[in-house]
Amino acid sequence: MEEIKAGCGIPIDSQEEETTKLVEEQPNNNLKEEQKMIKVGKPAPNFKAQAFYQGKFVNVSLDDFKGKWVYLCFYPGDFTFVWATEIAAVAVKNKEFEELGAQVLSCSADSVFTHKVWNDNELSKMTGEDIPFPMLSDQNGEIGKMYGIYNEEAGTETRGRFIIDPDGIVQGFEVLTPPVGRNVSEGIRQLKAFQHVRAT
Secondary structure, three states: OEEOOOOOOOOHHHHHHHOOOOOOOOOOOOOOOOOOOOOOOOEOOOOEEEEEEOOEEEEEEHHHHOOOEEEEEEOOOOOOHHHHHHHHHHHHOHHHHHHOOEEEEEEEOOOHHHHHHHHHHHHHHHHOOOOOOOEEEOOOOHHHHHOOOEEOOOOEEOEEEEEEOOOOEEEEEEEEOOOOOOOHHHHHHHHHHHHHHHHO
8 A cells, every 4th residue: 555645635537547447448428337247266356445544645555465365345435324333343343453464455436535534523423533544535436336336326336245255256245225234243153154164
């Protein structure tokens, strides 16, 4: 991860060049881009994004975590009802993820500035600590489109969870409608199960 210096950011053109393209160029410009369907056992799409992490704005790439398990969580937005309790639960169990050699990443269409405000004013009230993992900003929905969960009409991510192994392969995922949250303990159980299978 690379810290973003004050007054600097990722140029839009650079983001577009560096981010894996969702679909190949179509000869007919009137055709709408279609979101890809993620398949278990296949490589997870790589991405680069700005993120809020440890009080700083940083650049994050999925490739930064090669060799580690990744627990990637998408959600509609910081100031939404279900996410507040869900992320608090993930934050509380982050050390358990770390003990399993897994990196948690959260991702929404919020800006990194919104992530900071939410961290400073909401999460601190629930856990008394800052967010212990990178909160990615996907304002144009490109990452969500890669993973097939971006809601074009709402301009937000659907609630999704992806478990990616150290080789960058998607081992499992779960996608739910926004009103229903995910069970963090179940996610940890699945992660342990995938790790056991990998080791045997």
